[in-house]
Amino acid sequence: MTTSTLGAPAPGRRFAGGLLKTRELGIVLALVVLIAYTAIDNPRFLSGQSIRDNLLNTAILAVMAAGQAVVVITRNIDLSVGSVLGISAFTVATMMSDNPGLPMIVAIAVGIAVGAVAGLINGVLVRYGKVPALVVTLGTMYIFRGLVYSWAGGDQVTADELPGRFLDFSNDDILGVPWLVLIALVVVGGISVMMRNYRIGREMYAIGSSPDAAELAGIKVARNLIVAFILSGAAAGLAGVLFAARFGTIDASAGNGYELNVVAAVVVGGVAVFGGSGTVWGAGLGALLLTVISSALAVLDINQFWQQAIVGSLIILAICADRLVAVRIARSLRKRDAHV
Amino acid sequence: MADSSAKPDNRAGDLGPARLEVADVTKSFGAVAAVQGVSFPLYPGEAHALVGENGAGKSTIVKMLAGVHRPDTGTLRVDGADVEFAGPADAKAAGIAVIYQEPTLFPDLSVAENIAMGNQPLTRLRQIDRKTMTANAEALFRRLGVHLDPGRPARGLSIADQQLVEIAKALSAEARVLIMDEPTAALSAVEVERLFSVVRSLRDEGAAIMFISHRFEEITALCQRVTIMRDGKHVATELVSELSVDDMIRKMVGRDLSALFPKQDVEPGEVVLEVDKLSREGVFRDISFQVRKGEIVALAGLVGAGRSEVMQAVFGVDPYDEGTVKVDGKKLKGGSPRAAMAAGLALVPEDRRQQGLVMDLSIERNVTLPRARKLARLGLLFGGSERRSALTWTEKLQTKLGKLSDAVGTLSGGNQQKVVLAKWLATGPRLLIVDEPTRGIDVGTKAEVHRLLSSLAKDGMGVVMVSSELPEVLGMADRVIVLREGKVATELTRAEATEESVMYAAMGQKVSA
Numbered sequence: 001m002t003t004s005t006l007g008a009p010a011p012g013r014r015f016a017g018g019l020l021k022t023r024e025l026g027i028v029l030a031l032v033v034l035i036a037y038t039a040i041d042n043p044r045f046l047s048g049q050s051i052r053d054n055l056l057n058t059a060i061l062a063v064m065a066a067g068q069a070v071v072v073i074t075r076n077i078d079l080s081v082g083s084v085l086g087i088s089a090f091t092v093a094t095m096m097s098d099n100p101g102l103p104m105i106v107a108i109a110v111g112i113a114v115g116a117v118a119g120l121i122n123g124v125l126v127r128y129g130k131v132p133a134l135v136v137t138l139g140t141m142y143i144f145r146g147l148v149y150s151w152a153g154g155d156q157v158t159a160d161e162l163p164g165r166f167l168d169f170s171n172d173d174i175l176g177v178p179w180l181v182l183i184a185l186v187v188v189g190g191i192s193v194m195m196r197n198y199r200i201g202r203e204m205y206a207i208g209s210s211p212d213a214a215e216l217a218g219i220k221v222a223r224n225l226i227v228a229f230i231l232s233g234a235a236a237g238l239a240g241v242l243f244a245a246r247f248g249t250i251d252a253s254a255g256n257g258y259e260l261n262v263v264a265a266v267v268v269g270g271v272a273v274f275g276g277s278g279t280v281w282g283a284g285l286g287a288l289l290l291t292v293i294s295s296a297l298a299v300l301d302i303n304q305f306w307q308q309a310i311v312g313s314l315i316i317l318a319i320c321a322d323r324l325v326a327v328r329i330a331r332s333l334r335k336r337d338a339h340v
Numbered sequence: 341m342a343d344s345s346a347k348p349d350n351r352a353g354d355l356g357p358a359r360l361e362v363a364d365v366t367k368s369f370g371a372v373a374a375v376q377g378v379s380f381p382l383y384p385g386e387a388h389a390l391v392g393e394n395g396a397g398k399s400t401i402v403k404m405l406a407g408v409h410r411p412d413t414g415t416l417r418v419d420g421a422d423v424e425f426a427g428p429a430d431a432k433a434a435g436i437a438v439i440y441q442e443p444t445l446f447p448d449l450s451v452a453e454n455i456a457m458g459n460q461p462l463t464r465l466r467q468i469d470r471k472t473m474t475a476n477a478e479a480l481f482r483r484l485g486v487h488l489d490p491g492r493p494a495r496g497l498s499i500a501d502q503q504l505v506e507i508a509k510a511l512s513a514e515a516r517v518l519i520m521d522e523p524t525a526a527l528s529a530v531e532v533e534r535l536f537s538v539v540r541s542l543r544d545e546g547a548a549i550m551f552i553s554h555r556f557e558e559i560t561a562l563c564q565r566v567t568i569m570r571d572g573k574h575v576a577t578e579l580v581s582e583l584s585v586d587d588m589i590r591k592m593v594g595r596d597l598s599a600l601f602p603k604q605d606v607e608p609g610e611v612v613l614e615v616d617k618l619s620r621e622g623v624f625r626d627i628s629f630q631v632r633k634g635e636i637v638a639l640a641g642l643v644g645a646g647r648s649e650v651m652q653a654v655f656g657v658d659p660y661d662e663g664t665v666k667v668d669g670k671k672l673k674g675g676s677p678r679a680a681m682a683a684g685l686a687l688v689p690e691d692r693r694q695q696g697l698v699m700d701l702s703i704e705r706n707v708t709l710p711r712a713r714k715l716a717r718l719g720l721l722f723g724g725s726e727r728r729s730a731l732t733w734t735e736k737l738q739t740k741l742g743k744l745s746d747a748v749g750t751l752s753g754g755n756q757q758k759v760v761l762a763k764w765l766a767t768g769p770r771l772l773i774v775d776e777p778t779r780g781i782d783v784g785t786k787a788e789v790h791r792l793l794s795s796l797a798k799d800g801m802g803v804v805m806v807s808s809e810l811p812e813v814l815g816m817a818d819r820v821i822v823l824r825e826g827k828v829a830t831e832l833t834r835a836e837a838t839e840e841s842v843m844y845a846a847m848g849q850k851v852s853a
Contacts, residue, residue: 197467199460206446206457213444216408217457218429276448 023270023278023321027285031292038296045299052178054288054295056170056246059184060239062287064258065265066188067235069283070195070228072266075208075275076126076133078229081236081262083144084118085255088240090148093157093250100163107166108241115237116230118144123229127222141259145252152252159248170246180242187235188284195280204228208275265290268314289314357420359384359548360405360436360517365414367400374400377414378574380567382517387539387549389559389580392569393592393810398552401569402521405550406438407431418517432458437510441522443502445494452477452490455509480508484538500531507538518542519550524558525644536562554642554847556585568592585849586840593810593839604798608818609633611669612771612802613685615654618663623649624826627663631771631802636793638817639806641846646826647806648690651773655687656680667771684770688760688777690806697760699749703741704730706748707763733762737792757789771802778812790816810839822846 038045064081071078088111096107118140125136159167172179195201203224207214214221244250269286271278293314294307358381367375375397382388392398403409405416407425415422418434425431431438445454452474453460461472477490486504488497494505503523510518518539524532539562543549551563559566560580568575568591575591613631618624624646631637639647653660656677665672667683677687697706707730730744739758741751748759757777764772777793778786793816797803807813813820820837822829822845829845 193467199458199462199468202449202453202457202460202468205449209446209448210444213446216406216428216438216440216444218407218427218432219458220429272448276446 023325024282024285026321027269027282027289031285031289034289034292034296038299042299045296050295050299054292055181056178057295058288058291059178059180060242060246061258061261061265061291062184062284063187063235063239063242064232064262065269065283065287066191066280067232068262068266069269069271069278069280070191070204071133071232072263072271072273073195073208073275073278074204074225074228075211076225076228077137077263078119078122078133078232079137079259079263080118080122080141080144081232081239082255082258082260083141083148084115084233084236085240085243085258086148086252087118087144088114088237089244089250089254090152090157090240090252092241093162093244096163096166096244097157097161104166104169107244108238111237111241112234113237115233115235115240117233118237119230119233120226122233123226126229127225145256148254149252154251156249156251157244162244162248166245167248170242180246183238183242184284187238188281191231191235192280192284200224200227205276208272209277261290262287264311264315268311268318270318273319356384358382358417359419361417361420362401362405363415363417365401365404365411365416367397367404367409367412373572375404375411376572378569378572379414380574380577382548382550384516384546384548385543386565387543387551387563389563389566390550390552390569391554391559391566391588391592392575393808396569396592397572398569399521400572402438402440402519402550402552405431405436405517405519407436429458432513435514435516436519437513437515437517438519439503439506439510439521439523441525443499443506445497445502445505447495448493450491450493451488451497451505454494454505455480455490455512457509459513476512477508480511483511484508486534500527500535503527503535504538507535507542511542515547517548517550519552521552522554523551524553524555532558556588556847556849559588560585589840589843589847589849593843604794606634606798606818608635609800612667613654613804614664614666614669615650616664616666618650618653618660618665620649620653620658620660624653624823627823627828629821629828629831631804633770633800633802634797635818636797636803636805636816638813638820639804639823640808640810640813640820640842641823641829643808645823645846647823648775650823651687651775651804651806654680655685655773657687681767684768686764686767686769686772688764688772688774690775690779697748697756697763700747702745703734703739703748703751703759704744706759707733707766709763729766730762733766734759737762737765738788754786754789761789761792765796769801771804772796773804773806775806776808777805778807778809786812810842813837813842814839824848 035045044050064085068078068081091114092107092111095110096102122133122137122140125131125140126133129136170178170180174182195204203214203219206217206219207221207224211221240255243254265286266278266283267273267286268289269278269283271283290311293310294304297304297307297310360382361379362381363379364377365375365379366373366377378397378401380388390398390401400409404411407428407430410425416425417423418436423430423434425434446457449457455477456473461469461476463469474490481488481490484504484507486501488501488504494502497505507518520539523535527535536558539549539551551559553559563580565577566580566583566588567577568588570592609632611630611632615630616628618627627650629637639650641647649658652658653674654665656673656675656679659675665674667685670683672683672685673679680687698709701709704727727744734741734744737758739751739755739762741755748756751759761774772793774793777789790812793803793805805813805816814837817837818834820832820834820842822832822842824846825848829848832841832845
């Protein structure tokens with residue numbers, strides 16, 4: 001620490017920092033306990049195939065959670081991501097079945113572009129329509145879903161209509177790491193670094209921490225909010241491509257209800273619902289935890305219905321922990337002030 | 341009045357060209373002209389006070405200089421060149437830093453990040469250079485002579501420390517104009533002295549300081565010149581050394597009492613409300629007063645003196661820590677508006693939109709809201725009884741409205757205020773508390789509200805009126821209780837209360853005449 005000239009504050013800083021870190025640490029701890037318990041009951045839980053499945057299942061959720069985390073950090077929410085995934089998946093699947101020769105990178109680019117446009121619409125409506133994000137994205141969630149339904153009707157794109165290369169993408173590895181997992185790591189890592197080390201990221205935290213102060217500080221709030229929604233939309237669009245490649249059969253209901261899993265992952269991952277704090281990689285960990293819980297319950301032969309109850313409890317626990325940590329930090333800091 | 345604005349030039353020789361100039365600036369919000377044709381210069385190396393009563397337009401000037409509002413007409417000049425601020429970022433870029441009464445920090449971010457926000461030091465990869473950022477913050481704090489940990493989050497800092505962080509922010513942005521909007525309102529004497537020593541050294545280094553305060557001892561301690569505003573207009577810009585505190589106050593309040601405030605003389609009856617040593621930690625302390633039947637008692641004081649807070653506590657909206665409230669000699673349970681209503685108290689709050697009315701509900705429903713239970717038969721509320729009761733009171737108050745079933749939000753401000761009054765008068769209170777009863781309503785309706793309050797008092801109701809408008813206080817009140825910083829500064833009878841005596845007490849000055 002470089003505070004030697006200032007005397008006392010160092011231990012307090014470590015204390016506060018430690019508390020902040022416990023959120024992510026708590027998730028890691030929960031993961032370890034859960035995996036250990038499940039593995040003791042059934043050692044096959046730790047087999048290569050099982051780990052691989054868990055990671056592949058996490059990838060899509062983690063990509064979306066990374067984008068959602070940015071939006072939540074700015075004190076907003078994006079409920080349209082499930083529908084955006086649906087539009088992107090159906091667009092890309094249709095395109096690939098019509099033009100089997102297109103390279104994978106084009107599919108990914110189209111998916112991201114579709115999502116980014118959807119995000120732009122959300123961002124503009126929230127910022128310039130002065131409507132709360134909850135309402136705007138609830139509306140666009142239905143609108144985007146309606147678009148897919150009216151376009152697809154009852155049609156679906158099945159695996160045998162898609163080029164083999166496209167489907168193999170979800171199983172292929174590079175240096176032993178599946179492409180899907182690699183992409184998720186790049187997305188979560190990239191957005192984490194952006195939020196941590198770049199001005200735009202810190203401005204996102206500032207906006208969520210105090211929207212009024214952000215305006216007064218001359219931060220470009222409008223631009224940043226729109227970027228946040230575009231990021232979330234683009235992440236959902238990318239997730240749509242991954243979804244199409246992994247499941248092969250795409251109909252108009254692809255990704256239905258995903259938005260709640262995504263929000264759950266973000267909240268469980270320690271991002272404060274009222275913005276301003278939390279990390280993107282924490283949201284990624286949240287996605288991993290939710291995925292592992294559902295597969296562990298299957299392995300432990302516990303009724304799947306319990307899964308929902310457990311996820312719900314985790315969300316409430318996360319929010320309570322949030323409050324508790326905030327109150328504790330405030331108290332400890334106030335006490336220190338009294339001594340100065 | 342206007343001729344005095346030429347005076348500041350008498351020191352222009354040693355002050356050099358103006359750093360910042362406000363030239364004939366006007367700003368209106370809707371029909372309200374907040375600032376009309378105000379001009380004054382701000383020189384490098386001077387601390388310049390801006391004073392005026394509540395609502396004189398000081399905050400609007402600050403917001404225009406901060407780039408939050410744009411002037412309707414007139415210009416702002418920085419170093420002699422016209423500037424137009426599209427937003428706070430432009431004002432910042434022009435070297436203007438504003439410290440608001442309520443600090444505007446980001447609670448979740450560290451102190452160092454708060455200071456650096458917007459111009460963080462970057463590494464070659466355009467990432468934020470945290471080491472340099474922390475070192476910069478430490479260097480700033482050393483320069484200011486304060487001990488703050490740059491790594492701690494801003495959440496939980498005392499107001500004084502938050503203000504120091506704001507000053508560090510201004511320093512790091514190399515601000516050449518520092519505007520401080522009542523920075524001392526929430527500070528203790530020691531903290532004020534520390535702040536002033538920092539500000540003085542900034543001033544001596546050549547920054548231009550604009551300082552807004554209601555405390556004259558601070559103005560004389562810190563500032564060389566003072567600009568006085570009244571009702572949105574420029575009154576005078578003079579050297580502080582050439583003005584006595586009396587002169588300043590006279591220039592601030594000196595308006596003609598043209599409006600009539602017809603309070604009828606009433607022989608006060610027995611005591612209705614007795615407040616004894618009421619205290620709430622950090623808000624108000626040892627507040628005692630009585631209100632008799634037929635009396636109008638005004639609570640005067642500056643914004644933030646705790647007037648509304650005291651009455652909210654009396655009515656039970658807010659809690660209090662110590663003291664008692666008695667109605668008709670019986671002790672009233674604290675923290676329960678329901679008990680207060682049952683005892684015969686009624687409170688017409690300051691902010692009708694937020695606390696007084698349900699804007700989307702009909703007029704009749706709003707009027708009968710506090711008594712819905714009494715009007716209901718077998719637990720159900722019938723339209724008929726609601727309408728009859730609403731009609732009686734809206735007619736008595738001469739409310740202009742279309743249908744009783746229209747939403748309250750469709751009425752004008754003055755008529756909304758009448759509906760709020762109707763709502764509480766319909767409960768048949770023995771003591772009526774009105775908070776800023778005429779804020780934001782036109783002169784005609786104002787007079788009607790005054791006449792109404794006066795006739796209610798004549799009929800034996802006790803009235804407590806919280807008001808920031810001195811003419812209203814002086815015209816209406818039988819007694820004036822002046823609060824200052826959460827304490828009773830003085831209690832004046834109708835004969836003793838003048839604009840000067842009330843303002844002196846509100847600002848903590850002794851009457852020197």
